Amino acid sequence: MAHYFVDTPQENIVELKNITQTYDDGKVVVLKDFNLLIEDKPNQGQFVALLGASGCGKSTILRYISGLQSPTSGDVLLYGKPRTDKDRVGMVFQKYSSLPWMTVLENVALGLNYQGVPKKEREEKARDMIKKVGLTGHEHKFAQYPALSGGQLQRVAIARSLLANPRILLMDEPYGALDINTRLAMQDMLLQIWYEVHPTIIFVTHDISEAVYLGDDIYIMRSNPGNIVEHIYVDLPFRRDRSIKRTPRFEELTNYIEDKMIQVDAMVRAEKQ
Ligand SMILES: Nc1ncnc2c1ncn2[C@@H]1O[C@H](COP(=O)(O)OP(=O)(O)OP(=O)(O)O)[C@@H](O)[C@H]1O
Numbered sequence: 001m002a003h004y005f006v007d008t009p010q011e012n013i014v015e016l017k018n019i020t021q022t023y024d025d026g027k028v029v030v031l032k033d034f035n036l037l038i039e040d041k042p043n044q045g046q047f048v049a050l051l052g053a054s055g056c057g058k059s060t061i062l063r064y065i066s067g068l069q070s071p072t073s074g075d076v077l078l079y080g081k082p083r084t085d086k087d088r089v090g091m092v093f094q095k096y097s098s099l100p101w102m103t104v105l106e107n108v109a110l111g112l113n114y115q116g117v118p119k120k121e122r123e124e125k126a127r128d129m130i131k132k133v134g135l136t137g138h139e140h141k142f143a144q145y146p147a148l149s150g151g152q153l154q155r156v157a158i159a160r161s162l163l164a165n166p167r168i169l170l171m172d173e174p175y176g177a178l179d180i181n182t183r184l185a186m187q188d189m190l191l192q193i194w195y196e197v198h199p200t201i202i203f204v205t206h207d208i209s210e211a212v213y214l215g216d217d218i219y220i221m222r223s224n225p226g227n228i229v230e231h232i233y234v235d236l237p238f239r240r241d242r243s244i245k246r247t248p249r250f251e252e253l254t255n256y257i258e259d260k261m262i263q264v265d266a267m268v269r270a271e272k273q
C-alpha cells in the first residue's frame with residue numbers, strides 16, 4: 001500500500017518547555033514548570049504512555065500539542081519550532097469522535113479533504129486504511145451505534161486520524177470504554193500500525209498493563225500542580241505480543257509503576273493537609 005509517513009532523522013518531535021497552566025486569575029494552578037521532551041526515533045517512531053490521576057493535566061497536555069489550547073505561559077515546540085496551525089497532529093478523543101451522519105468511508109477520508117487530495121485518491125487511501133483497522137465491508141454504513149459497535153466506531157476515529165495526520169498521533173484514553181477482548185485486539189492493531197508506519201504516539205491511559213505493553217517510554221504524572229514525577233524506559237523487546245505480559249520483567253515493571261502511583265497519590269494527599 002501507499003506510504004503516507006515520511007521518515008526524517010531523529011529530532012525533538014514534541015517539546016513542552018516551562019509550561020504553566022492556571023485558571024481563575026492564577027488561583028487554580030493545573031500545571032507548573034512542566035517540561036516534556038519527546039524524541040522521534042528514526043524508522044521507529046516513538047510510543048509514549050502518560051499515566052496519572054484524574055485531573056492531573058493529561059488531556060490538557062494533548063490539547064497543547066494538537067493546538068486546541070495554548071498554555072498560560074511556556075512554549076510548545078513541534079519539530080524544534082513553535083507550533084503552527086500547519087502542523088499535522090492527529091487526535092483520538094476519550095469518547096469516539098466520528099461523524100454519525102457520514103459513512104465509514106467518508107469519515108476516514110475526511111482528513112484528506114482539507115489537504116486537497118482528489119476524491120478518487122482520497123477514497124482509495126481511505127479503503128486501504130479501513131482494511132488496516134479491520135473494517136472492510138463496513139465502508140458504506142453510517143458511523144453510528146449500533147450499526148457499528150463501540151470498538152468499530154473507535155477504529156473509524158483511529159483510521160481517520162492516521163490517514164489525516166500521520167506524524168504525531170495523540171490518543172486520549174482511546175480504549176477506556178471498550179470491552180476487554182476488543183481492547184486487547186485494538187492494542188495489537190495499534191502496535192501493528194505503529195510497526196508499519198511508525199508515527200510518534202502519545203497515549204493516555206489509566207491502565208498500567210496497557211501502558212507497559214504499548215509504551216516505550218512511560219511518564220507518571222502527579223497532580224496539584226500537575227508535573228512529571230517519573231520517566232520509565234520500558235526495556236521490553238521492541239516488537240511485542242501478548243506473551244510478553246507473562247514475563248517476569250513485565251510483572252516487575254507493572255508492579256513498580258503501581259507502587260509509584262500509590263506513593264505519588266499519598267504524597268499529593270499529604271501536601272494538601
Ligand atoms: N476552564 C477551566 N477552569 C478551571 N479548571 C479547569 C478548566 N479546564 C480544565 N481545568 C482543570 O484542569 C485540570 C486538568 O484537566 P485535564 O482534563 O487535563 O485532566 P486529565 O488528567 O486529562 O484527567 P482525566 O484522567 O480525568 O481525563 C482539571 O483539574 C480540570 O478541572
Ligand SMILES: [Mg+2]
Nearest residue numbers: 058059060172
Ligand atoms: Mg483526560
